[in-house]
Amino acid sequence: MFDDRTDAGTQLGADLKRRGVEADLVLAIPRGALPVARPVADALEADLDVVVARKLGAPGNPELALGAVASDGSVWYNDDLIDRLGVDDETLEAIRTREAAAAADKLETYRDESGGPTLEGQRVLVVDDGVATGATARACLEQARNADAAAVSLAVPVGPPQAIADLEALADAVYALREPADFRAVGQWYREFGQVSDETAMEYLS
Structure with missing residues (x-):
């Protein structure tokens, strides 16, 4: 502790x-x-x-991480979870784009x-x-x-x-x-x- x-x-x-x-x-x-x-x-x-990185929250459950994206666009995907939830490429890309922009904005703060x-x-x-x-x-x-x-x-x-x-x-x-x-x-x-x-x-x- x-x-x-x-x-x-x-x-x-x-x-x-x-x-x-x-x-x-x-x-x-x-x-x-x-x-x-x-x-x-x-x-x-x-x-x-x-x-700076941001979690890619699942649709309807933002605390569940489909992956994460850094401020420069570097991304990691939890492929098993994405497949299990059936998240399509268009939805995933929209989430990635939004969170990458948020990470870049956060970096600018510092x-x-x-x-x-x-x-x-x-x-x-x-x-x-x-x-x-x-x-x-x-x-x-x-x-x-x-x-x-x-x-x-x-x-x-x-x-x-x-x-x-x-x-x-x-x-x-x-x-x-x-x-x-x-x-x-x-x-x-x-x-x-x-x-x-x-x-x-x-x-x-x-």
């Missing part, structure tokens, strides 16, 4: 440093990952920035005139405050890959064993402090897991 996101990030950063993990750039998935990623970046002496860092040739570590299905993390890893990062890894405080195993197929490495078999939701592993505003999240980039 973590006290809050900062506590989780402090523990995660210490664990990564103990393992000898190196990164040039830590990318947090806003908003909730920023308080986790700041102490991770500090521990690894890496730059901190953001990578950007100044200088734009973002280049990922090409960088050792990139994506950080989230936890994974459940890992849908948004998958799209973020895909974006880093498409940007020609030299290495792409993921670090989270907590996630279920199957999701962590699935993500390991997409990343050079996946680091998780806890992989509880009785996982139900990310928030259950935090004593304090309130919403993080954009304004508060951006303070961690300073």
Whole structure:
């Protein structure tokens, strides 16, 4: 159990440093990952920035992820679920287009005139405050890959064993402090897991 996101990030950063993990750039998935990623970046002496993705919610059940799309259009689809629900290509593309635009808009919230860092040739570590299905993390890893990062890894405080195993197929490495078999939701592993505003999240980039 973590006290809050900062506590989780402090523990995660210490664990990564103990393992000898190196990164040039830590990318947090806003908003909730920023308080986790700041102490991770500090521990690894890496730059901190953001990578944004949006879940592709199923028609009539937006909490059910058909996949996820990053701000640059990089996408991951849950093909088995799409086939099971019978979602047609036109509907899926409409959802993807809408959510990709929303992700791009969200990214602009965190950007100044200088734009973002280049990922090409960088050792990139994506950080989230936890994974459940890992849908948004998958799209973020895909974006880093498409940007020609030299290495792409993921670090989270907590996630279920199957999701962590699935993500390991997409990343050079996946680091998780806890992989509880009785996982139900990310928030259950935090004593304090309130919403993080954009304004508060951006303070961690300073």
